[in-house]
Amino acid sequence: MLETLSVSLPKKKIYKLILANIIAFLNHSKEETIYCGFLILSRIVEGCADQIRNDLANLVKLLLKGLQMENPLIRGVAIFTISNMAEFLNPEIFSYHQIFLPSLIKHLQDPNEKVVKQAMASIDLFSEYLENNIAQYIPTLIPAITQVINSNLGFQIK
Numbered sequence: 001m002l003e004t005l006s007v008s009l010p011k012k013k014i015y016k017l018i019l020a021n022i023i024a025f026l027n028h029s030k031e032e033t034i035y036c037g038f039l040i041l042s043r044i045v046e047g048c049a050d051q052i053r054n055d056l057a058n059l060v061k062l063l064l065k066g067l068q069m070e071n072p073l074i075r076g077v078a079i080f081t082i083s084n085m086a087e088f089l090n091p092e093i094f095s096y097h098q099i100f101l102p103s104l105i106k107h108l109q110d111p112n113e114k115v116v117k118q119a120m121a122s123i124d125l126f127s128e129y130l131e132n133n134i135a136q137y138i139p140t141l142i143p144a145i146t147q148v149i150n151s152n153l154g155f156q157i158k
Helices: 002-008 011-026 031-044 049-067 072-088 092-109 113-150
Strands: none
Touching: 011 031, 011 049, 031 049, 031 072, 049 072, 049 092, 072 092, 072 113, 092 113
């Protein structure tokens, strides 16, 4: 529903109303509320892309916080949000590749397979858009992907 509203209603009004709540949710102490904040942000990225571009630097800090949280649901939804941003906020989101890709590669070793799958999908989007700039990540990316492929999870990702 939020995705539909953000695409069809006036962006400036929707974004201003929702952003304050998203930031409050992402800074909340309850994990369920943080999860909801990332989920809401991920759903409005397409419709409010122009507005989010202006706040991207601040949102990147919150995404990094989500990637570092103990709860795998929050890590997964933070990665899902990064993937949505990679689809709808390009090329701007890719200027943060040095921040996101090392963390996403690290999450290929996550004990939660849903987080690993989300990380793999997000890395795929980044590598598609970064083209030659992905080369700097090859020394850590290839061993991490190889480890995933050799695990039981590798059969599900292929």
